[in-house]
Amino acid sequence: MSFIARVYAGLSWLRREVLSQFSGKVAIALLVAIVAVSIYAAATMPSNYNVIWNYPLYWEANPKNSPPEWSTYFGTTCLTNQVYDLRTATPRISVDEEGRVRLTYNMTYTLDVKSYPRALILIVDSMTIPANVRNVRVLNTIVKPDGKQIQVFDDLVDFTKNVTAGSFKFTQTFRPELDKIYNSLLLNYINYNIDPNDVGVNYLSYIFGEITQPDPKSTARTTYLTGRYVISLTLDFRVEGVAQELLLRSIKNAARFEYVVVGTCYGLMGTDYQGRDLAMGLLYGFPIALLIGLGTALMSTGLGLLAGMVSGYYGGFIDEFIQRFIDVLGSIPLLPILILVAAAAQTAFGADPNKPVLMLLTILGVLVLFGWGGLAIVVRSMTLSIKSELYVEAAKSIGASNFRILIKHILPQLVPYIAASLVYSTPNAILTEAGLSVLGIYHGLPTWGGILAEARTQGRVEYWWWIFPPGLLIAITSLTFVLLGLALEKVVEPRLRR
Amino acid sequence: MSEPKLVVEGLKKYFPIRRGITEALTFKPPRYVKAVDGISFEVFEGDVFCLVGESGCGKTTTGRLIVRLIEATDGRMRYKVSEELKNQIPEDLLQDGKYVDLLGKLPKNVDKALRKDTQIIFQDPYGSLNPRMTLKDILNEPLQVHNIGASESERLEIIHRALSEVKLTPPEEFVDRYPHMLSGGQRQRVAIARAIILNPSLVVADEPVSMLDVSIRAEILQLMLDLKAARNLSYVFITHDLAVANYICNRIAVMYLGKIVEMGITDKVIGNPQHPYTQALVAAVPEPDPKNRLRIKEVPIKGEIPSAANIPSGCRLHPRCPYAMDICSKEEPPMVEVEKDHYVSCWLHTKK
Ligand SMILES: Nc1ncnc2c1ncn2[C@@H]1O[C@H](COP(=O)(O)OP(=O)(O)OP(=O)(O)O)[C@@H](O)[C@H]1O
Ligand code: SF4
Ligand SMILES: [Mg+2]
Numbered sequence: 001m002s003f004i005a006r007v008y009a010g011l012s013w014l015r016r017e018v019l020s021q022f023s024g025k026v027a028i029a030l031l032v033a034i035v036a037v038s039i040y041a042a043a044t045m046p047s048n049y050n051v052i053w054n055y056p057l058y059w060e061a062n063p064k065n066s067p068p069e070w071s072t073y074f075g076t077t078c079l080t081n082q083v084y085d086l087r088t089a090t091p092r093i094s095v096d097e098e099g100r101v102r103l104t105y106n107m108t109y110t111l112d113v114k115s116y117p118r119a120l121i122l123i124v125d126s127m128t129i130p131a132n133v134r135n136v137r138v139l140n141t142i143v144k145p146d147g148k149q150i151q152v153f154d155d156l157v158d159f160t161k162n163v164t165a166g167s168f169k170f171t172q173t174f175r176p177e178l179d180k181i182y183n184s185l186l187l188n189y190i191n192y193n194i195d196p197n198d199v200g201v202n203y204l205s206y207i208f209g210e211i212t213q214p215d216p217k218s219t220a221r222t223t224y225l226t227g228r229y230v231i232s233l234t235l236d237f238r239v240e241g242v243a244q245e246l247l248l249r250s251i252k253n254a255a256r257f258e259y260v261v262v263g264t265c266y267g268l269m270g271t272d273y274q275g276r277d278l279a280m281g282l283l284y285g286f287p288i289a290l291l292i293g294l295g296t297a298l299m300s301t302g303l304g305l306l307a308g309m310v311s312g313y314y315g316g317f318i319d320e321f322i323q324r325f326i327d328v329l330g331s332i333p334l335l336p337i338l339i340l341v342a343a344a345a346q347t348a349f350g351a352d353p354n355k356p357v358l359m360l361l362t363i364l365g366v367l368v369l370f371g372w373g374g375l376a377i378v379v380r381s382m383t384l385s386i387k388s389e390l391y392v393e394a395a396k397s398i399g400a401s402n403f404r405i406l407i408k409h410i411l412p413q414l415v416p417y418i419a420a421s422l423v424y425s426t427p428n429a430i431l432t433e434a435g436l437s438v439l440g441i442y443h444g445l446p447t448w449g450g451i452l453a454e455a456r457t458q459g460r461v462e463y464w465w466w467i468f469p470p471g472l473l474i475a476i477t478s479l480t481f482v483l484l485g486l487a488l489e490k491v492v493e494p495r496l497r498r
Numbered sequence: 499m500s501e502p503k504l505v506v507e508g509l510k511k512y513f514p515i516r517r518g519i520t521e522a523l524t525f526k527p528p529r530y531v532k533a534v535d536g537i538s539f540e541v542f543e544g545d546v547f548c549l550v551g552e553s554g555c556g557k558t559t560t561g562r563l564i565v566r567l568i569e570a571t572d573g574r575m576r577y578k579v580s581e582e583l584k585n586q587i588p589e590d591l592l593q594d595g596k597y598v599d600l601l602g603k604l605p606k607n608v609d610k611a612l613r614k615d616t617q618i619i620f621q622d623p624y625g626s627l628n629p630r631m632t633l634k635d636i637l638n639e640p641l642q643v644h645n646i647g648a649s650e651s652e653r654l655e656i657i658h659r660a661l662s663e664v665k666l667t668p669p670e671e672f673v674d675r676y677p678h679m680l681s682g683g684q685r686q687r688v689a690i691a692r693a694i695i696l697n698p699s700l701v702v703a704d705e706p707v708s709m710l711d712v713s714i715r716a717e718i719l720q721l722m723l724d725l726k727a728a729r730n731l732s733y734v735f736i737t738h739d740l741a742v743a744n745y746i747c748n749r750i751a752v753m754y755l756g757k758i759v760e761m762g763i764t765d766k767v768i769g770n771p772q773h774p775y776t777q778a779l780v781a782a783v784p785e786p787d788p789k790n791r792l793r794i795k796e797v798p799i800k801g802e803i804p805s806a807a808n809i810p811s812g813c814r815l816h817p818r819c820p821y822a823m824d825i826c827s828k829e830e831p832p833m834v835e836v837e838k839d840h841y842v843s844c845w846l847h848t849k850k
Contacts, residue, residue, distance in 0.1 A: 389625060389628075390620050390622055390625035390626040391625065391626050391627055391628040393562075393567055393620070393626075394618070394620065394626045394627075394689075394692065395639060396567055397565045397566075397567055397613065397617065397618045398613065398614075398617075398639060398640045398643055398644075398692070398696070399609075399610045399613035399614060399640075399643050399644065400639065400643050401643075404643065408639070409628055412630055413630065
């Protein structure tokens, strides 16, 4: 009870002292913000986040390398990503005399800026197909504002070979088919010289643009066409026996059933080369960064504390051994070792499904191994001087054990120093991890450093939304801990106070 | 006459001197600071046994050897155990049925029990109390280490009693204070309370008042004498102040460079010093009587005390002794009894 009270008193004293300094105030404010965001992120993070991040299909419907939506306020022409979740939409249903069930979804799409969407895509993920459904025809047409109708795709998917025992999970993406588009262009624009090669490359401008041809001899060109587009999607199920309800239910329960008009801008923070939502990566990077930083700092501080105390208190052979070991560690250059170890780990964990985590742990392990020496030396010298204090002798003459002396008399004096050192060394691991990622020692986990590293290898200089935010977050987080460390150090080491 | 509580024989403590790299490479033999170099004395039950001498002569080292804060290089230190302690000690460790050699190998529980029975009060009350602990924590530590008191409240009661005993009253007002909230004298009282709280029978007091203000020295000394009477203690009292020694000790040993040069009943040693060194010490004490002030210069001792790392041959005093003879630099003088309970180690008193 009194122990808790004393710890509490000590902490509130520390807080007061830290808050009395400007850097301390800034650091605490930043820290509170970082911790709050981390807690929120950790609470909302999907359990399979790591898998999702590295699963291309999940990001397929996102525009790639796209700036955030708010960049439109800075002059970028922005077409937002339009996602139609068809699970919740109500289709028009018709059943013909042959037992076909036809579902028709009509979506309106308003194009209000002079731009073309990047892609069209229909995603079906894990839709349960009842056993008596033989096939489905998936048909997509778009009616332009000027009334012209373009067929985008028309696919027949045969289930008979899949449905062997009961139902099965249907997963497929549907994309525009160039021949269908070209054919409907020919049908709609008679007397136009439409270049099939140009359609092949710029088919979206033929779907979402106005087609003009000033004179009969030239080839047709496209210009922007704003207005209301009607997208219609038809699913034509060939069912044996009517199972309308069953079908509608399985559509509702699919993991994904979306039609996406892919825009040129995405979300709050834009996307990377795989269309991954950078806002997600940055948000979930918070708890990961804290974990890496604090975890590594805790372990190397703990190790340094233990080694330093043992070395200083017991002296003799063990002291000599630990000190020489630190000398050896200190004389090995860390960076080449990290590169070597990471390269070895790269091959060693090659087949392991948890490779990214194992890689990161290996890197952090090396950091811990090499990170405790400096602290151990300081702790040793502090222990040496405390050990020779008269009150330690007094405790010994009473009959107190070494362990008791270490815990009751020596450790409490080291604690403030240890706390400052812990805080100081927290950004180390975050920075080193980021630095190594950028150097190409990349583990594949969505850390800020990892995002930055991919910006270097897969991105371009002008992808500012991809490069600056992770860099900035790394810098701010490091700054927070450095400022806090500075404030703490002034408390711990009163001579530094002005 | 009572029995000896502590019998020290040939006690030595050599501190190795760290050798330089050239010394180590040339295989020079390791050198030592001979802080205590073969001393023998007896402390009787109820004694206040004083160790006096100049700075660096090995008084503190002797005290720390007695409470086993450091390991002796050589010697024997037989300690008389009380009746209750006897039961905890295996038969084969007991000599004459009641003495244990403190320097021998002792089982852990015996070692702990003996540590409980011998306590030390340090010279510096500012250093001997952990500044981060309240008086309660400081006094609780010995109780916790030796599992005294069944509960926290019982221990608090013991702490209160100990504080009252050293006249820090009311104890409630003191238990939650930190050492920096106390005066030097009060701190030394706490140190004394810590020493007696385990009910020891022998207390080593290493210059307990030399760092205190002159005005409170007498109070603290009186307190120690009261405690001795009330608790049946024996003291080994270390001081470099003959006036203090004269006031408090019944027996005294004068040390010079790790050796005892004169020893005996205080009145005899101080009243009738026989060794040239003791004579010089006594002469250096300011005389309250102005008529006797002139006596100070009667026995001049030349120069400084040599380093304990570089001890003169023969009688250690010979480079400084006005009576030095040929033999003095060659052979060490033996300890001889010049009168009953008065021993001197000087060739002047050895009938050849
Ligand atoms: N731990 C140690 N290591 C090396 N030398 C030591 C150690 N402790 C004491 N000495 C040396 O042993 C000698 C005796 O020291 P000691 O402290 O016993 O003297 P002292 O009589 O108590 O002196 P003072 O009156 O100044 O307290 C000194 O020369 C001292 O330098
Ligand atoms: S033995 Fe010699 S040198 Fe030593 S004290 Fe006696 S007379 Fe002086
Ligand atoms: Mg001393």
